[in-house]
Amino acid sequence: MTTDVKDLGGNSLAGVFNLSFTTGVIVDITKPTILSTNPEDNATNVARNKVISVTFSESMSAASFTATSFILVQGANPVTGSIEYGNKTVRFIPNSILDASLSYTATVTTGVKDLAGNALANTKAWTFTTGSEAGQAVVNLRKSGDYVILAKTAINNAPTSAITGDLGLSPAATSFITGLSLTDATGYATSAQVTGKVYAADMASPTSTNLTTAVENMITAYNDAAGRPTPDFSELGTGNIGGMTLEAGLYKWTNTVTIPSDVTISGSADDVWIFQIAENLTVSTDVKITLTGGAQAKNIFWQVAGEVVMGATSHFEGNILSMTGITMQTGASLNGRALAQTAVILDANTVTISQ
Structure with missing residues (x-):
């Protein structure tokens, strides 16, 4: 402020006055809200393998979702499960199939927070009633699900690949990850x-x-998928499923499975597919797996005791749980996860984690 400033008597300011300040960031004080729940409040005939999900108005702190802030109960009995968060949506995955024809209550408390630390304005509780159909429960990947590629012995890549998601290798060391220019x-x-x-x-x-925990969880998930009883489909196509449309359920083969032509996986967003394969899984060159009807890659599980080979420029959907290796030939793509108890081999591939 200069000496041109005067009081009412015409006297100038005694001297120039300087003031400085530094701006800060815009503080987020907006509380998050819930946009939707799935199932909705008072829903009936809900699938017993249902994953309970909540979508928020903004990105949330994953760490704020705990066993005390996202709760599912049947009467007075708590339901155990795991919690996953991504893309503004939190999912509660029950450890076992829900009981038939019973009322359940889900609750999200004000313990959940956004990234700025703002708590949910009000606790949200809603109820739904299960139907009689059991279906398959999702395979709980636990911490192994945090990785788009997880292996024990090696991850080898022939550039240039495009991978979305984290990679993990254990017990092998960093030197066994090649071709990624780390x-x-x-x-x-x-x-x-x-x-x-x-x-x-x-x-x-x-x-x-x-x-170590992720690899242990990967093996547990593999054993879970392999141990599911009473398949809905046994030895379908004697192992050749090319050209088929596959509905939700449990599939079992005691031999190698081949996919020589395009396959469609058709079902709703809550449906689950588990494929138990006692030998190898081979996808031919340029063959595509397509999802329809709302089917989601995160609910598809390929349990393979042998080797998985995806042919050049093929496209694959789902979570691969392989006891041995997974090889993606030149230009093949995967929407899901490659979880191998030995090595994962890449060659200019596109690999994207399913959420």
Whole structure:
């Protein structure tokens, strides 16, 4: 403020006055709201393998979703399950199929918060009633589901691939990840070919412990899928499922499964597919798996005791749980996860984690 400023008597300001300040960030004080629940309040005939989900108005803190902030009960009995969060939607996955023809209550408390720490304005509770159909429950991947690619012995890549999601390797070390031109950071590495982080067992704590848990969870999930009883379809096509449309259910083969021509997986967003394959799974060159009717890759599980090979420029949907290796030939793409108890081999592939 200059000396041109005067009081009512015409006297100038004694001297120039300077004031400085620094702006800060815009503080987020808006509380998140719930846009929708699935199932909706008072829904009836809900599938017993239902995953309970809630969609919010903004991105939320994944850490705020706990066993006390997202709750499912039947009467006074709590239902155990795991919680997953992504893309503004939290999912509660029951550990077992819900009982038939009973009323359940789901609750999201004000313990859930957005990224700025703003709590949900009000606790939300809603009820639904199950139907009589059991269906298949999803295979709970637990911490292995945090990775788009998880392997035990090696991840080898022939550039250039485009991978969306985190990669994990354990108990093998970083040197067994090749072709990704890694840049080291503390506890992880990055790559221009990966939208996400790359982890290996020899990286700084707590990476090794986290990977050990993820690999154990991967094996548990494999055993869960392999142990599901009473298949809806046995030895379908004697192992050749090319050209078929596959509805939801449990499939079982005691031999190799081949996909020589395009396959359609058809069902609703809540349907679950589990494929039990005792030998290898082979997808021919340029063959595509297509989802219709709302079917989601995250609810599709391929349990393969042998090797999985995806032919060049083929496209695959679902979570692969392989006891041995997974090989993606040149230009093949995957929407799902590649979880292998040995190695994952890539060759200029597009791999995207399913949410």
